[in-house]
Amino acid sequence: xxxxxxxxxxxxxxxxVLAVMILFGPKxxxxxxxxxxxxxxxxxxxxxxxxREIMDEARSVEEGARxxxxxxxxxxxxxxxxxxxxxxxxxxxVEANNIQNKTEKSVDSTGSSAS
Numbered sequence: 001x002x003x004x005x006x007x008x009x010x011x012x013x014x015x016x017v018l019a020v021m022i023l024f025g026p027k028x029x030x031x032x033x034x035x036x037x038x039x040x041x042x043x044x045x046x047x048x049x050x051x052r053e054i055m056d057e058a059r060s061v062e063e064g065a066r067x068x069x070x071x072x073x074x075x076x077x078x079x080x081x082x083x084x085x086x087x088x089x090x091x092x093x094v095e096a097n098n099i100q101n102k103t104e105k106s107v108d109s110t111g112s113s114a115s
Contacts, residue, residue, distance in 0.1 A: 008016075024032060 020029065020032070
């Protein structure tokens with residue numbers, strides 16, 4: 001049954017353990033294991049630190065984007081409101097002018113003078 005550790009079977013893993021025992025002897029194996037464990041722990045800590053820094057930077061960028069987008073949104077809303085008010089004012093002026101023209105035409109058609 002293969003182990004899912006670096007895609008090695010149990011026979012291959014046993015062969016590696018046997019080679020380490022022959023090369024380093026049983027007295028140095030705990031020292032080697034401790035050193036490997038410490039190194040793996042340091043690598044994991046460094047990896048976690050890098051992940052934290054990336055997440056902190058991503059949050060910082062996100063907050064900066066929010067700070068920038070709020071004033072832009074406010075400006076867009078103000079411009080929209082000003083345009084709406086301007087269009088409504090222009091429409092009111094046109095309607096008032098049309099009413100005045102209709103009134104003048106009706107007065108002229110009845111024969112009265114507008115002066």
